[in-house]
Structure formats: structure tokens, C-alpha cells
Amino acid sequence: MTAYGVLRSEWVKFRSVRAMLGCLAGAVVAAGSYGYLFGTAAAREYLGASAADRAAFDPTETAFRALVLVGVLVSAVGVLAVTSEYAAGTMPVSITAVPRRGLLLLGKGAVVALTTLLVGPPLALLSFTLSQAALAAQGVPSVGPGDPGVPAALLGAGLFTGLIGLYGMALGFLLRRSAGAISLGTFLLILPGMASLFPKPVARWIVTWWPSAAGARIFAVHPGTELLTPLAGAGVLAATVLVLLCAAVAVFRGRDA
Amino acid sequence: MIELRQLTRRYGEVTVVDGLSFDVRPGVVTGFLGPNGAGKTSTMRMILGLDRPTSGSATIGGRRYADLPVPLREVGALLDAHAVHPRRTAFDHLLSLAYGNGIGRRRVEEVLGLVGLADVAGRRPGGFSLGMKQRLGIAVALLGDPPVVLLDEPVNGLDPEGIRWIRTLTRSLAAEGRTVLLSSHLMSEMALTADHLVVIGRGRLIADTGLEAFVQAAARQGVLVRTPDARRLAPLLRESGATVRPGVDGGLMVTGLSGAEVGGLAGAHGIVLHELTPRRASLEDAYLELTGDSVEFATSAAGVVS
Ligand SMILES: Nc1ncnc2c1ncn2[C@@H]1O[C@H](COP(=O)(O)OP(=O)(O)OP(=O)(O)O)[C@@H](O)[C@H]1O
Ligand SMILES: [Mg+2]
Numbered sequence: 001m002t003a004y005g006v007l008r009s010e011w012v013k014f015r016s017v018r019a020m021l022g023c024l025a026g027a028v029v030a031a032g033s034y035g036y037l038f039g040t041a042a043a044r045e046y047l048g049a050s051a052a053d054r055a056a057f058d059p060t061e062t063a064f065r066a067l068v069l070v071g072v073l074v075s076a077v078g079v080l081a082v083t084s085e086y087a088a089g090t091m092p093v094s095i096t097a098v099p100r101r102g103l104l105l106l107g108k109g110a111v112v113a114l115t116t117l118l119v120g121p122p123l124a125l126l127s128f129t130l131s132q133a134a135l136a137a138q139g140v141p142s143v144g145p146g147d148p149g150v151p152a153a154l155l156g157a158g159l160f161t162g163l164i165g166l167y168g169m170a171l172g173f174l175l176r177r178s179a180g181a182i183s184l185g186t187f188l189l190i191l192p193g194m195a196s197l198f199p200k201p202v203a204r205w206i207v208t209w210w211p212s213a214a215g216a217r218i219f220a221v222h223p224g225t226e227l228l229t230p231l232a233g234a235g236v237l238a239a240t241v242l243v244l245l246c247a248a249v250a251v252f253r254g255r256d257a
Numbered sequence: 258m259i260e261l262r263q264l265t266r267r268y269g270e271v272t273v274v275d276g277l278s279f280d281v282r283p284g285v286v287t288g289f290l291g292p293n294g295a296g297k298t299s300t301m302r303m304i305l306g307l308d309r310p311t312s313g314s315a316t317i318g319g320r321r322y323a324d325l326p327v328p329l330r331e332v333g334a335l336l337d338a339h340a341v342h343p344r345r346t347a348f349d350h351l352l353s354l355a356y357g358n359g360i361g362r363r364r365v366e367e368v369l370g371l372v373g374l375a376d377v378a379g380r381r382p383g384g385f386s387l388g389m390k391q392r393l394g395i396a397v398a399l400l401g402d403p404p405v406v407l408l409d410e411p412v413n414g415l416d417p418e419g420i421r422w423i424r425t426l427t428r429s430l431a432a433e434g435r436t437v438l439l440s441s442h443l444m445s446e447m448a449l450t451a452d453h454l455v456v457i458g459r460g461r462l463i464a465d466t467g468l469e470a471f472v473q474a475a476a477r478q479g480v481l482v483r484t485p486d487a488r489r490l491a492p493l494l495r496e497s498g499a500t501v502r503p504g505v506d507g508g509l510m511v512t513g514l515s516g517a518e519v520g521g522l523a524g525a526h527g528i529v530l531h532e533l534t535p536r537r538a539s540l541e542d543a544y545l546e547l548t549g550d551s552v553e554f555a556t557s558a559a560g561v562v563s
Binding site for chain 1: 302322323337339346349352357358359
């Protein structure tokens, strides 16, 4: 029972679950279409804005907004890596093959993290390119992928999606049911989008500290001082995912298979 | 060798496995019997480290399952044949389990051939018949060529050819010196397959004995007598200490006397016998007699009427 063997074993399982491939395909569609739509909306806003607002316009702000929605699908990939086993009833067989449950979880985590990490930058590039194209099409200022700060954001997308994949996997271990884990995972991810429904101080807190909002700071090309820096934001998300993973290990070890 | 020591599992107030202690020895097929809900599957799951015992222990060669360095090379198990991902091919299903235990593709192919699934290796088990799924489950159990094999109702859903195949397989595994624990509700099949029996009821040990000894100890052996003069013979038999019950179609079931004694008694009184057959009790008779008190989900004719 080597870590490498467990990793290969988990990869064989991973590639045969079609729903996960569907989610990854969906992530491509979401990154492209939302990237374009957010770009178009930003362009419209720019054209109707005052000269002062136009001067403050940052074309990179809209470039990665689609990634939060992409995150919903990426987290579903993590969820399904676990819940597909519970649904098919194969978890007991998997555990008899690898009774060290921490190692089993680690192997699954490595496959989920690697896959979701690798799809992050291409998805971010897709969203970036289409959003900037939408801006340029209407004569609004736009930037290229090589502009200062942009390559870092593109690569950072891998960190973001990788962490979100693990976040989904942890929820999968904690809840064991696809529907429950995906619903909860989605709700928690998009909560910052509903921040304006809350009283001002709460909304402020959510936008700053809520893990998915903090994690999205990874994409901030011009971070400013109001919110967390990209590094601190990534740290908040990573710490949250770590806590969830620890909970998942404890629960997975402790209960009957 | 599998060792159970005071193995106990409770779910809240309910004790599902209750202080089980027995050994499963190598070189023989040990049949694991008990009524529905007796705790056979629960016991096997604890042996495999899937469920945690409330108290007591289950070990394999002295080690807990979770401590086995390469478990599939030491223990192979079939618990639930339906536990396959419907879209993962038979080959990938086995391969995913093999990789974790340092077993390669060649052994996967070999074991697929062994269970007769070589032709459908690349197909998805979603469309498999129950029998094919059972064979895939057996392939999982044999994957690591393990010295200890646990099979929970492996013949469930198999056709006669498949049932015979399991019988031959388990017997040859035992003949090779492996430890084989096999549960089944098919008594006729168990009688042909097992050398040793462990019988449990409501989580408790009822018997741990050889097959022959079990049948003889539990069930009454008898002699079936057919005679045109039953009215005279029956009282004579009773006087000699036998128990006489009406047998099938006019015969008498005599217990407590041997066939020779019955024949001698009839001859001494000039009674003509048409048949004198020793009746060996079957495993099923013995089993039903022994577990009668511990059947949890009994059917009763009276219950249907009232
Ligand atoms: N998770 C659980 N929670 C509560 N009770 C359980 C649980 N798992 C099993 N049981 C109970 O344990 C008892 C033993 O079940 P088990 O499956 O071990 O019996 P079995 O001997 O395998 O029966 P069968 O011959 O029908 O397969 C049953 O009464 C069952 O209801
Ligand atoms: Mg059972």
C-alpha cells in the first residue's frame, strides 16, 4: 500500500465517473460564456459612466468574475469524487483495499487537487480573453494576458480552483450525498454575491472575510487597500479548506464504512 | 486463520453481535450459518475493519485488518456484489483496487479469466446480470491471491452451473490450505461445500463444530417403516422404547431404534414389512431444529389465518 499506488488507484476511479467530466466541460462553458457576459456588461457600464468613473475603470476587475461561478462546478467535481463511491456502494470495497482511511482520503485529495489545479489557469485565460474581447469590441479600454499582474492572476487561478476542488471533496466526505453536498457547497460559494441583503457591517465582513470572497482576491490584479491582499485572501481560503479536510478525515476515520 | 474474541457490536440498545468467539481455521471450508439478521454480515464487516466492534476483537493471523500492510494479498472478501460503479468497466474496477495493493494489470486479466469474465472485461457492469456481478465480486476477492477468503452469500443469484463453480472453487481454495469463511442460506449447497460450521443466532454462537457432528447431534435420525400391519407394529415398537410418528403416505417414522431392531421385532411377531429405510437427517433439518428459537423473522401459518 504505497501512496503512489493509492494515487493511481484513485485516478482510475476518477476518470470513469462521467458526471465529473460533465462538470469539467460545464466549467469550460461557464468560464467562456460568463467571461463574455461580464465583459459586455462592464463595457455597457463604462459607456454610460461619468468621466471620473471612466478614469477609475479597471478592465481586469471584470476579467475573472466568472471564476466564482466556475468554482461551483469545480467544487462539484470534488464532491462527486467522493459521493459517486457512496452512491454506488463501492466505499466499503475501496476501504478494504486501502484500510488506512487517511491515506485513502489523501489519494483522492491528490487526484482532485491536481486535476482541478491544472484546469484553473486555462479556464481563467478563457474567461480573461473573452471578457477583454467584449470590452475591446465596444472600444472600451482592455488589457492583454501579458500585462503587469495578469500572468500572476492567471496562474493563481490554479490555486483557487485547486482549493475549491478540495473544498468540494471535504464536503463530499462530510455529507456523503451528492445532492446535499453540491447544494450546500454552491450556497456557501455564492453567498458573497448576496452580501447586499445583509446589514452593512455584516455585508462588509462577508465581502472581506468569507472564504470564497477572500479566495477570489487571488484574481485582484490591482488589489488596492480596502480588501485583503491576494496572498492573504488565498491564505483565508486555504485555512478554511484545511479545517474542512481535517474534519473530513476525522469523520471518515471514525464512522462505519 | 481468523480469530474472534468476545466480538460484540451494539447499535444503541440493540446488540447485533454478542460476544462471539471462534476461530476460522485454514485448510477447510467453514460455513457461516444463521437466520436473517443473525449478524453474519456484521461479523464479516468487523473482520474487515469496516465497522468498529463495540468490544472484543477480530484479527487475521493475530493482526487487525487495518494493520495489514498489503490487505488484498492477505484477505479477499466478497460482501455485496451490487457494490460496483455502473460506469466503471470490470477491468477498471479491479485495476483501481489492484493498484492500491501493488498488484498489476496482468493479475487483473488473469483473475477476470479465472471467473469467466474475460470477454466482458471492457464492459460496464451497469448492464451485468446478478450472476456476472457475483463473479466480478469473486474476482475482487481473489485479486491478491490471498490465503484468507471471506464470501458473504456468494451463490446468491447464481445459476446451477455458477453454484457448482463456487463449490468447486471454495473447496479447491481450502484444499490449497487457505482459510475460507462462507455464508449462505442454501443448506443443501452448504452440506456439499462446508467441512466445518459456525452457526449463530441473534448475534450469539450456537454451534462451532464439524458438519457431520452438527447434523448428528442436532437432528433425530430415524427409520421409515412401511407395513400393512401398522396397528400391531406401532404399539410393539413403543413398548420397546421407540417413538413412533405417522410418516409420509401411511408409513411410520420410528426414532430410538435402529433398522435392525425394528426388523427383528417385526420378524419375531410375524409382521410383514414392505419397507425399512434408515432416514438420515439433512443439514437443513439439523439447522432448523437448532436455530428454531433464534429466528427473528419467523413466518407462522397461524399468523396468516388470524
Ligand atoms: N447500521 C445499522 N444500524 C442498526 N442496525 C443494524 C445496522 N446494521 C445492521 N443492523 C442490524 O444488525 C442485524 C444483523 O444484520 P446482519 O446483516 O449482520 O445479519 P445477517 O446475518 O447478515 O442477515 P442476512 O442473512 O439477512 O444477510 C440486523 O438485525 C440489522 O438490522
Ligand atoms: Mg447478511
